[in-house]
Amino acid sequence: MIEQTARGMAEQIVTHAPKGWARAVISGRAGGGGSGMTGGYTVPGTRAPMRLPEMHSRLMRLAEVIREERGWDPVSWEIDCRPSGEYRLVTFRDAVGRVTGHGGGYEVVLDPDYRLPQPGLRQQAGTAAPAGDPELAATRFRAYLERRAAILGHAEELPTPVTVAALDEAERRIGRPLPADLRALYLIADGDGIGYRHRCLIENNAWLSLESLVAEYTDRREWQDRPWFGWDLEWDAVVFDTTPGDTVRRCGGHPGWIRFATSEDGNYLAVDMDPARDGRPGQVIATGRDYDDGPVYVADSITSLLQRHLDLLEQGSYEKYDDYISLRGACDVGTRQIIGGIPDEVPPTLQAIHINDATGIVDLSPLTAAPGLRRLHLNRSTTADLTPVRDLPVESLRVTLDGGALTPLAGHRHLASLDLNATAPVDLTPLRTAPNLHGLDLSGAEIPDLTALAGLANLRYLALARQQWATLLDHGSVPPGLAAVRLAGGDVTFDDALALASRVGLDTGDALRVTGSL
Structure with missing residues (x-):
């Protein structure tokens, strides 16, 4: 029955394909009362739009068939179709699934019952x-x-x-x-x-x-x-x-x-x-x-x-x-969040700032005027000095570092998550003394010594690029307490994610794979 469902999905994808397409890779989730998908068609020489055929009924049928056969609900899936008519469907329980948005890639949940504690x-x-x-x-x-x-x-x-x-x-x-x-x-x-x-x-x-x-x-x-x-x-x-x-x-x-x-x-x-x-x-x-x-x-x-x-x-x-x-006259809590750049006068009530598309190197020192700053995200923006972060209660830090070091984060008792990009190699050693660090995304940084991660006993989430994961696994330095990991990158496949899941301890031997040709 799953073979018939996979063939129907492939037929619909091919039928709705744009002229000149070379490949279609679509992935998503189905079951639990709904479905979703992402991906699209590759058309050489153009930036193909995200043209996705309407497939909700077929996806719910896929979920039904797999639920009956394997007991999985919901399920994650990925289908790869070619103009030749060849197609390949991979499905697995939703412990492994596509991540959209910042960083992309696939997520692997190792401990589905773990929840980060509320502060x-x-x-x-x-x-x-x-x-x-x-x-x-x-x-x-x-x-x-x-x-x-x-x-x-x-x-x-x-x-x-x-x-x-x-x-x-x-x-x-x-x-x-x-x-x-x-x-x-x-x-x-x-x-x-x-x-x-x-x-x-x-x-x-x-x-x-x-x-x-x-x-x-x-x-x-x-x-x-x-x-x-x-x-x-x-x-x-x-x-x-x-x-x-x-x-x-x-x-x-x-x-x-x-x-x-x-x-x-x-x-x-x-x-x-x-x-x-x-x-x-x-x-x-x-x-x-x-x-x-x-x-x-x-x-x-x-x-x-x-x-x-x-x-x-x-x-x-x-x-x-x-x-x-x-x-009229509801209570005024002051400015808690700013999206854009650092204002000339930083409000003392500020708790989150998203600095977007800044030109030049961003000076973070004005943010010391916000003693309650909890989230600091530099999006497509770069700074060279994290010293101002040292005395701020920043918990979520996203930054592109230009030649600077992580030294100001050593012993930072508030830092809980770090999304790091860098223009030069970065030493992770200072993070080993950040007691509450539970999440890291290093997929956009060059880390000469990833083995330093083995000492982060409180780390629960780790995102790395393909080669970084290979290096870390080959050295046996995976942090011991991980509850979820991400294989980052827009070009990684479901099979890549299943291979990573297997290496970090998740049994993926029962993943379903269906191939065929129209």
């Missing part, structure tokens, strides 16, 4: 008392409703309140206490929604009913851990700190965050019941779909947030749309 789990826990006051919160909430009613010309209809017993049961079900000031609000109204219409009382978000709060916590627990997007995206990921710093744990999600309001687009307000060192239990944060870089601190409590809402109404900082009020 927030290592932060010191907060010990301060809650800032919220249930009686004051109730007083402010009633005053807030009265002022809104004066603006609208009528009181807003809200759900009936819940009981103390219902609140106690909700806490039992989620296994955590709710802040006292949030409990006080539920004793006034069970959220702000009547049917499908919400008043969006809190920070312009729909305030969830108590039952919806519990369901959000217990039925969708996957958000409580930061989503894992695969090693190609995660190996150099960074979670930003909040402003003020060290108040909220640097996590993409956490069991101590209880969502109680939503903007209905995948983003939420949550009360944080497990804050970092300088935080307070019950503080309000923003988290969700648009906060993969980390949560945003909103207020130290529901009580304080309500006072801010009262102040905004008093100042006239709102818009009235028919029967709806939208507050």
